[in-house]
Amino acid sequence: MSDLLTIEDLHLRYPARGLRHGPEILKGVSLSIAPGETLGLVGESGSGKTTLGRAVLGLASPTSGNITYKGENITHASKKRRRALAREMQVVFQDPYTSLNPALQISDILAEPLVAQGMKAAEARQRVGGLLDRVGLPANAAERYPREFSGGQRQRVAIARAVALQPRLIVCDEPVSALDLSTQAVVLDLLIDLQRSAGVSYLFITHDLSVVRHVSHRVAVMYRGELVETGPVADVTNTPSHDYTRKLLLAAPTADPDRQRERRQARRALQTAQ
Amino acid sequence: MTTVDPQLVAQPALPARRRSGAFRRLLRRPLGVSALAALLAIVALGLLEPVLSIHDPNFADLAFANAAPGTPDWPLGGDRFGRDIWARSLAAINVSVISGLIGAGTGLVLGTVFGLISGYIGRRVDGVLSWTFNLLMTFPALVLVIVLYPVTGGTYQSMMFIFGVFLAPGIFRLVRNLVVGVRSELYVDAARVSGLSDPRILSRHVLYIIRGPIIISAAFLASAAVGVQAGLAFLGLGSNQVPSFGSMTSDAFINIYSQPVQLVWPSLFLSLLIGSLVLLGNAYRDVLAAPQGASSSSSRRRRPGEKAAAVDARMDRDDTSTPTLSAPTLSTTSPATPAGGLLRVRELRVEYPQPDDTLRAVVDGVSFDVAQGEIVGLVGESGSGKTQTAFSILGLLPPQARISANELSIAGENVIDSHRTALRKLRGSVIAYIPQEPMANLDPSFTVGSQLVEGLTSRMSRKEATATILELLARVGIPDPMRTFKSYPHEISGGMAQRALIAGAVAGRPKLLIADEPTTALDVTVQAEILDLLRDLQSEYGMGVLLVTHNFGVVADLCDRVLVMRNGVVVESGAVREIFRNPQHEYTQKLISSILDEDTVRTDLPVTAKDEG
Numbered sequence: 104m105s106d107l108l109t110i111e112d113l114h115l116r117y118p119a120r121g122l123r124h125g126p127e128i129l130k131g132v133s134l135s136i137a138p139g140e141t142l143g144l145v146g147e148s149g150s151g152k153t154t155l156g157r158a159v160l161g162l163a164s165p166t167s168g169n170i171t172y173k174g175e176n177i178t179h180a181s182k183k184r185r186r187a188l189a190r191e192m193q194v195v196f197q198d199p200y201t202s203l204n205p206a207l208q209i210s211d212i213l214a215e216p217l218v219a220q221g222m223k224a225a226e227a228r229q230r231v232g233g234l235l236d237r238v239g240l241p242a243n244a245a246e247r248y249p250r251e252f253s254g255g256q257r258q259r260v261a262i263a264r265a266v267a268l269q270p271r272l273i274v275c276d277e278p279v280s281a282l283d284l285s286t287q288a289v290v291l292d293l294l295i296d297l298q299r300s301a302g303v304s305y306l307f308i309t310h311d312l313s314v315v316r317h318v319s320h321r322v323a324v325m326y327r328g329e330l331v332e333t334g335p336v337a338d339v340t341n342t343p344s345h346d347y348t349r350k351l352l353l354a355a356p357t358a359d360p361d362r363q364r365e366r367r368q369a370r371r372a373l374q375t376a377q
Numbered sequence: 378m379t380t381v382d383p384q385l386v387a388q389p390a391l392p393a394r395r396r397s398g399a400f401r402r403l404l405r406r407p408l409g410v411s412a413l414a415a416l417l418a419i420v421a422l423g424l425l426e427p428v429l430s431i432h433d434p435n436f437a438d439l440a441f442a443n444a445a446p447g448t449p450d451w452p453l454g455g456d457r458f459g460r461d462i463w464a465r466s467l468a469a470i471n472v473s474v475i476s477g478l479i480g481a482g483t484g485l486v487l488g489t490v491f492g493l494i495s496g497y498i499g500r501r502v503d504g505v506l507s508w509t510f511n512l513l514m515t516f517p518a519l520v521l522v523i524v525l526y527p528v529t530g531g532t533y534q535s536m537m538f539i540f541g542v543f544l545a546p547g548i549f550r551l552v553r554n555l556v557v558g559v560r561s562e563l564y565v566d567a568a569r570v571s572g573l574s575d576p577r578i579l580s581r582h583v584l585y586i587i588r589g590p591i592i593i594s595a596a597f598l599a600s601a602a603v604g605v606q607a608g609l610a611f612l613g614l615g616s617n618q619v620p621s622f623g624s625m626t627s628d629a630f631i632n633i634y635s636q637p638v639q640l641v642w643p644s645l646f647l648s649l650l651i652g653s654l655v656l657l658g659n660a661y662r663d664v665l666a667a668p669q670g671a672s673s674s675s676s677r678r679r680r681p682g683e684k685a686a687a688v689d690a691r692m693d694r695d696d697t698s699t700p701t702l703s704a705p706t707l708s709t710t711s712p713a714t715p716a717g718g719l720l721r722v723r724e725l726r727v728e729y730p731q732p733d734d735t736l737r738a739v740v741d742g743v744s745f746d747v748a749q750g751e752i753v754g755l756v757g758e759s760g761s762g763k764t765q766t767a768f769s770i771l772g773l774l775p776p777q778a779r780i781s782a783n784e785l786s787i788a789g790e791n792v793i794d795s796h797r798t799a800l801r802k803l804r805g806s807v808i809a810y811i812p813q814e815p816m817a818n819l820d821p822s823f824t825v826g827s828q829l830v831e832g833l834t835s836r837m838s839r840k841e842a843t844a845t846i847l848e849l850l851a852r853v854g855i856p857d858p859m860r861t862f863k864s865y866p867h868e869i870s871g872g873m874a875q876r877a878l879i880a881g882a883v884a885g886r887p888k889l890l891i892a893d894e895p896t897t898a899l900d901v902t903v904q905a906e907i908l909d910l911l912r913d914l915q916s917e918y919g920m921g922v923l924l925v926t927h928n929f930g931v932v933a934d935l936c937d938r939v940l941v942m943r944n945g946v947v948v949e950s951g952a953v954r955e956i957f958r959n960p961q962h963e964y965t966q967k968l969i970s971s972i973l974d975e976d977t978v979r980t981d982l983p984v985t986a987k988d989e990g
Contacts, residue, residue: 139983147900148871160570182575189572202563206585215581216571254759264567283758284927285971295979302984310901313973320983336978354905356930358972360953363933370905 105174106135107304108159108272113168115151115158128154129165130328138271141298141305143319143336145312145351151328152308156274159306160194161185172272190220193265197277199257203249209235209260210245216267234263238293255286259293266297275307279314291317312355316340324348349373399589402664409660415653419646423470430464434620443636453642456628462642468620469643473603473650476537480602483541485595488548493579495549496556507553510546518543519605523614531615533606540605544598551594555587589665596658600651607647622647719889719921720747720770723784727765727945730777739765741945747889752915752922754932754953757942758968766942767891767925771810772800788888805832809887813894815874819866825874826862829881836885849880853910872903876910883914890915893925908934929972933957941965 115129128151136142146152157163159170161180170178172191180188193216196202203212210231217227232242238259249257258278265273275294279287295318298305307318315322316336323333324345332345343349353370357363403409422429431450437458441448444455446462453462488510495506522529522539529535559565560583568578609615610623617624622643629639727740740762747753757763768774770785772792785793788807792800804810812818820828826846833842843862850858853876861869861877869877875895882890892911896904912935915922924936932939932953940950941964949962960966 137983141979141983147902157566160566162566162569185569186572186574189570192570194567194570196563196567198563202567204564204568204582204586207581215568215573219572219574219577261567264571268572284929284968285758288971288973291973299981299984304983312901313975316975316978317973319979337980340978350902354902356905356908356928356934357975358929358933358969359957360933363930367905367909367934371909 107138107140107173108306109133109135109169109171110155110159111169111171113155113158113165113170115154115163115165117163128328129158129168131168132325132328132330134323134330134333136272136304136306138304139298139302140321141307141319143315143322144306144308144325145310145315145322146325147310147351149327150325152325153276155325156194156276156306156308159272160192160274161188186219189216189270190268191270192272192274193268193270194274194276195258195261195265195278198281199254199261200281202261203257205249207248208245209247209249212249212260213245213264213267216264220268230267234267237266237297238263253286254282255290258282258286258290262290262293262297266301266303269301270303272304272306275305275309277309278307280309280311287314294318312340312352324351346373346377399661399664403661406660406664408656409664412653412656412660415649416657419470419650419653420474422467423474426464426467426471430461430467432461432464434460434465434468435618436460436464443632443639446638454636454639456625456639457632457636458628462625462639465620465625466622466642466646469622469625470646470650472533472619472621473606473647476533476606477599477603477650477654479534479537480541480544480605481595481599483538484544484548484598485591487542487545488550489552489584489591491545492549492552493556493584496553497560497575497579497583499557499560503553506549510549513543514546516543519608522605522609523612526614533610533615533619533621536609536615537602537606540602541598544601548591548594548598551590552587555590556583559583559586589661593658593662593665596654596661600654600658603647603651603654718746719749719751719788720923721784721786722746722766722770723782725766725769725782725785726780727762727769727774728779728781730779736779739945740769743942743945743947745940745947745950747921747923749888749921750915750919751938752924752936754936754939755923755925755942756927756929756932756939756968758927760944761942762945763925763942764893765945767893767923770923771804771808771891773810805885805887806836807887808889808891809882809885811875811879811882811890811892811895814898815871815878816866816898818878819874821866823865824862825864825866825869825877829862829877829884832881833884845884846880849884850877853877853880853914854906855880872899872907875899875903875907879907879910879914883918883920886918888920890920890922891925892922894927895924896931897926897928904931911935929957929969941968 111133113129113132114127116127117125132151132155134142144152144155154163158165161177165178168178169176172188177184177188207215210228213231213234214224214227217230218224231245235242235244240256240259240263244252244256244260249260252260262278278294279290282290291314294305297303305318307315309315319336321334322336322339323330324339324347325331326347332339332343332348339348340352343352350370350373353366353373357366403413437460438455439459441451441455441461442459443457444451444459446452446454448454451461451463453466456462456465491506491510495503518540521543522536525539529539565578565582568582573581607621607623607626610619610621611627612623613627615621625643626640626647629636629643632639723744725740725743726738728736728738731737743762743766745753755763755766765774769778769780770787774780780793782793785791787803790799790803790807792803819825826843829846830839830842833845837845847858847862850861855861855873855876861873866874879895895911896907899907908931911922914920922935924931926932936953938951939953939956940947941956941962942948943964949956949960949965956965957969960969
């Protein structure tokens, strides 16, 4: 089976003021995502994981390298092509408080991508009920405004917007990091359910290793603009080969006082060994 | 079909509370409604000119030259040529209104269109456009309008058009800066990914959000245009066949000694028109700036940065805003003698007044102790009241909060009855605080060192304080203490900033440390180091720690005891192992079962779509 998305040797440098170059954010990243697969992308703040997601979506412009989607090079796709690609790839952002326009009703937010792809407004509005149902929101949510919903509910709306066009790839940029613990688990299950029923692929960006274990088939670990390790989720999280991955795994506190003490000691041992 | 959100199911009948529109709120304000009424009345007078005026505005009858007001058929009298002042005033209203519309309209259209383009596209386009409009701004608009007289032919419409062009830079800069702020909002990115075209994003997502300030400046621009048109006419520029408040004032000015009352009419109408426009703009600005009581759910869930910044500002404001603590009259226990324990809290309540004059309790009867050398975790989800509990102990709640408790004592000192100054004395020496967002709690305009030293200067000389802080900065694991001491907050990382704040917090050798989500904003590897540091410092100093967090991993790492909060109530408390191994309350059970299992990984294989579309 051929890959849905391939990224080859991607470099990205944000332009600084004037003629000087800014720091290089991505330093030669290569990865691939198969249809129906979740690739977890783990890394700390500033590692470039969000920038990589934005480059795939066309929100950031790479300096070199290739992004290939279904065999088509979309690294520097035209605006027109990008608008058409909205049918193929979508996004769920981290912060459900700023990713929904506060001035629009939920029905407008959900109908918007459909209308943008040429659907009649009346027809798009009819689809809204079905979308709300898919993400477990009641139909009367359509006439409300984002501020009337909790964080978890808003994130459901954002997910409904992402699946409205039945895309093949959804970039999930820390979709559960801003949510409460109990909401987190429910939203993750919703994403997995949607994947099983629609066969959509996820590029799942997160800093939380327990979330990655829960949703990913494969994991890529990013550190300072480079991928240090990629592999099946069980291999990477049980037998990490790179020191940074090991450090990351031991740093995450576990919710068990005794196991956490062991982990703490292991981390300190690793620290002194270095 | 899929997992339904329990929160929504639990409250399906939530009434759809609409925030009333800005316009409707404007009408509820006396200033707004009277300014609008005055403006509409004047415009209506102008529109009814054909009905209301008896003579043509340029009709002159020398028999009525300088006629007194009240002369039959000449209600406001006649001017020095015997023209009807009433008819001329009505016509001049129309000229003023058209001037305002042309001037403000031109400035608004040019400024908004180019401001949107410049702010949204940015980069080179922004550079060129900003430069052009800045250049335009340097031209003296009035002089140019006069110099271009031959081009405009002196019609007031074309003069106002040119003046409007010179008004555009103000709007351009306003719109451009607003757009730059909105452009980076995630919903604009989401709209781009949704495949929306740029014009659609600009009109639907950007312009709609920033319309408020534009409407306000439009009112001011219109008043400026009206004033300038009158001024130019006063100077005699433009056709003398066009009745205008400027030319009327000019005519009356000649008669000022013989017929001073003639000056009153044009001045009165002009002041009313300009004044109502300016006041309307002001009222609209007040409406937009005022807090909107109806949207309580969104204002309650502030973003962490704002929360921390608000607290920080309050700490600087020298306690004037600290709410007075008061013991309820029912208090039976004598608060003077707490039985051991560093912190004793009994039946703590924090309430906020609601728009409908009821009180809503966010902390509802919380009781607990923190012993010396003990780390107590306060866990709960957002809105559980855990931060409110911590802040009420610190005395950092906003002034409208009503705090009451049967007992609230720190190190044997009762703070529920004590005065603000007593609480301030406790802060920094007996209680210390570590915030959630280290960056938001450092003032960007002072060096890190000077901010940390400040807290100590009441107790020691500046030199000693500096030495103490440098020593502590080294103690908290900052590699080059002197460099960090002299750095500004933006020059250090979030982890370093949190270390510096911890150094500042423990500098006063506090007995009780209150940490509000101290590692939530940090990376997981940095979090582990900060937790290590807190543990070491706690055992070194023997402090009691109240740790507010939502992260059970942090609780497991650090805490001896745990309090689980929900909706302002402690639902369960106990030793940390007990709570994790054997949670009693169903809410705790639910929370603990929500923790993602560490041992299982996803094993099902990718499913590909059976059919496309």
